[in-house]
Amino acid sequence: MNGLGIINGLIVTLKNFVRKPFTVSYPEQRIAQHPRFRGQEFTWYIERCTGCASCAKFCPLGIIRIVTHPGGQTPAEGDSYAIDAFDIDLGRCMYCGLCVEACPYDALFMGSGFEEARYRRKDLVITVDRLRDAEKHPSTWFRPQLEAQKYDPRKSGPMSWKGAGREPWPYHLPHRPEKEGAAQEETKA
Numbered sequence: 001m002n003g004l005g006i007i008n009g010l011i012v013t014l015k016n017f018v019r020k021p022f023t024v025s026y027p028e029q030r031i032a033q034h035p036r037f038r039g040q041e042f043t044w045y046i047e048r049c050t051g052c053a054s055c056a057k058f059c060p061l062g063i064i065r066i067v068t069h070p071g072g073q074t075p076a077e078g079d080s081y082a083i084d085a086f087d088i089d090l091g092r093c094m095y096c097g098l099c100v101e102a103c104p105y106d107a108l109f110m111g112s113g114f115e116e117a118r119y120r121r122k123d124l125v126i127t128v129d130r131l132r133d134a135e136k137h138p139s140t141w142f143r144p145q146l147e148a149q150k151y152d153p154r155k156s157g158p159m160s161w162k163g164a165g166r167e168p169w170p171y172h173l174p175h176r177p178e179k180e181g182a183a184q185e186e187t188k189a
């Protein structure tokens, strides 16, 4: 019956009219974000990075560019690489997180941000300088040590390289005895 169909349609309309909206008025309002959110900007700790390039090799899109050279600082004890470039092309990233999964040293984390609009695609490439100097708000995605601390990147403030990893020592910096001692002292402080 046509009349009944119209009434049913109006009932559906009225129900939705009084229902609480699912949407919010962004940017004035924001919904709570899960700590495991895989955000755009990535978090990278140079202190923990060895320059092994596992992250770049595992990226299915090949959008991480790493350039290193032998550090030349502790050749007698086993040298470490110095990192010249570490760029990620966000414009092509699909936020799969495989690069983070592949990092054996807890140096790379997904970020927690999502506001990265730019006018030019080339401005979406984040460089080593930006990664190194950024305030660190790592996502807890694939990082159980952060979840164990109940870390929330949007509420808990910046996370230091010592707190972010499973081990509290730097991998990238030369492991000379005096340096390692200093790092351990720093960790205790």
Ligand code: SF4
Pocket (backbone or CB within 6 Å): 058, 059, 060, 061, 062, 063, 064, 088, 092, 093, 094, 095, 096, 097, 098, 099, 100
């Ligand atoms: S999140 Fe995925 S696509 Fe993006 S850089 Fe990492 S591995 Fe590559």
Ligand code: SF4
Pocket (backbone or CB within 6 Å): 048, 049, 050, 051, 052, 053, 054, 055, 056, 066, 102, 103, 104, 105, 106, 107, 108
């Ligand atoms: S971020 Fe991790 S996987 Fe990538 S080069 Fe550094 S240590 Fe290796």
